[in-house]
Amino acid sequence: MSDNTPLRILKTNLGIKLKKMKPEERQPLIGVAYPIPISENFDDRAMPRPDIRDSPENLSVNIDGGPMNDQFVNATKEEEVKNDFQSARDLAHPTSNLDTLIHLLKGNIGTGILAMADAFRNAGLYLGLVCTLCLGAICTHCMHMLIGCEKELCERTSVPALDFAEVAETAFATGPERLRKFSTVFRMLVNTFLIITQIGFCCAYFVFVSQNLHDEIKYFFFDIELIWVLILMLVPMILLNWIKSLKYMMPISLLASILTTSGLGIIFYYVLQDLPNTNTVPKVASWGQLPLYFGTAVYAFEGIGVILPLENSMKSPEHMRGYVGILNTGMVIVTCLYTAVGFFGYLKYGDAATRGSITFYMGAELFASHVVRLTMALAIFLSYCLQFYVPANIIWPQLVSRFAFLQPEERQYFGEYIFRTLLVLFTFLLAVIIPDLSAVISLVGAVSSSTLALIFPPLLEMVTFYEKDFSYRTLIKDLLIMLFGICGFLVGSYTSILNILNPPENAL
Secondary structure (H helix, E strand, O other): OOOOOOOOOOOOOOOOOOOOOOHHHOOOOOOOOOOOOOOOOOOHHHOOOOOHHHOHHHOOOOOOOOHHHHHHHHHHHHHHHHOOHHHHOOOOOOEOHHHHHHHHHHHHOOHHHHOHHHHHHOOOHHHHHHHHHHHHHHHHHHHHHHHHHHHHHHHHHOOOOOOHHHHHHHHHHOOOHHHHHHHHHHHHHHHHHHHHHHHHHHHHHHHHHHHHHHHHHHHHOOOOOHHHHHHHHHHHHHHHOOOOOHHHHHHHHHHHHHHHHHHHHHHHHHHOOOOOOHHHOOOOOOHHHHHHHHHHHHHHOOOOOOHHHHHHOEOOHHHOOOOOOHHHHHHHHHHHHHHHHHHHHHHHHHHHOOOOOHHHOOOOOOHHHHHHHHHHHHHHHHHHHHHHHHHHHHHHHHHHHHOHHHOOHHHHHHHHHHHHHHHHHHHHHHHHHOOOHHHHHHHHHHHHHHHHHHHHHHHHHHHHOOOOOOOHHHHHHHHHHHHHHHHHHHHHHHHHHHHHHOOOOOOO
């Protein structure tokens, strides 16, 4: 009787390397192939017939269009879909769940949370409350969409991980036929907006730290020009950003998180004392101010650029999602903090909240106000390297691939340090040119944060899942989020640019 069992495909794409045997090490397929010496008592009649289907000599080759190919594809389709290619990641320094949560909190809680009182001033007390909660939910959902697209595309292309730009490129490259020619264009677009966003964050961090240090030096010691404070910060900032691994940034992020928590605790303690009646501030601001609210609020939810690098660096990436996953846990904390700082900060200081940080409004006669300024300045200073991580890891590999003189390993080692130094210098120059923190935050949020957080994720979801479980309800939801992001981008950018060119008298 012939054996008609189909040949089993040997999987070699899961990180298992087949060792190539020397000719003298090869064993016959039929016959005795035991690696131990055969004794006189050995009964070869009890030895079962070896299954030649398991032999590397009979590895089946998958040829498109052949009749056996369809059989193999159908037989292994479910197993291939279920295969988690993300588990095959080869990480030198994987991050734990706690590491990732700390990085996520620090990636979102920066200068934006301190500017939420200014954001509420541009929206009104109650409208700002509702809009901030809704915006937090939308941004979190967009992060889930981005991670979902990455997981689907990793399974589709059998790769362990993709970054934001690679998700965009792969989605279009494997999407509808008419859109495939735009894959490279969207990869470049995503990288461009990521660089603009993160460089804008770094510039805002420079401005925030320098302004707080300037006020403290002026109060306790002597008057000094803001430019000299920026120069004093430059060398420590350069040295801090020579750290290349997220794993080694974890202690810095942990310290920054502790400082931020302490600073926010002191802020809440004083802000919640002697609160005025809610009737003292407008419930809804004028419509002309809402674009400035949008830019500042979207800027505050600044974690879209680091979500995939964090997920790709995790030891257990499956813990990122889920109802009580790291992403939801972190973003609920972030949204509640944003809403509380904005609501009570605006209620406390009213229309005086114009400088882009709540630390500027606390009276100089309070000793705690000086502690808060120094604490938050140090926390934001230490958080700079996490925001710097994204543009540095986008630009540097592109430079190495394009310029042959950078490809030797020794030149790459020293060249990357020089590159990082120059990139820090670039953000320093931007901070010198635009020292208005509120204007920087609103412009960066409207131009690039809205594009990355609200426009690209729903677009990528539509392109990725257009043939798989994609309902009209999902289509309408994605189109509405995109429309909201586009409107915020256009109106917010226009208003922010006007605000920079014609700053209000009380902006500084």
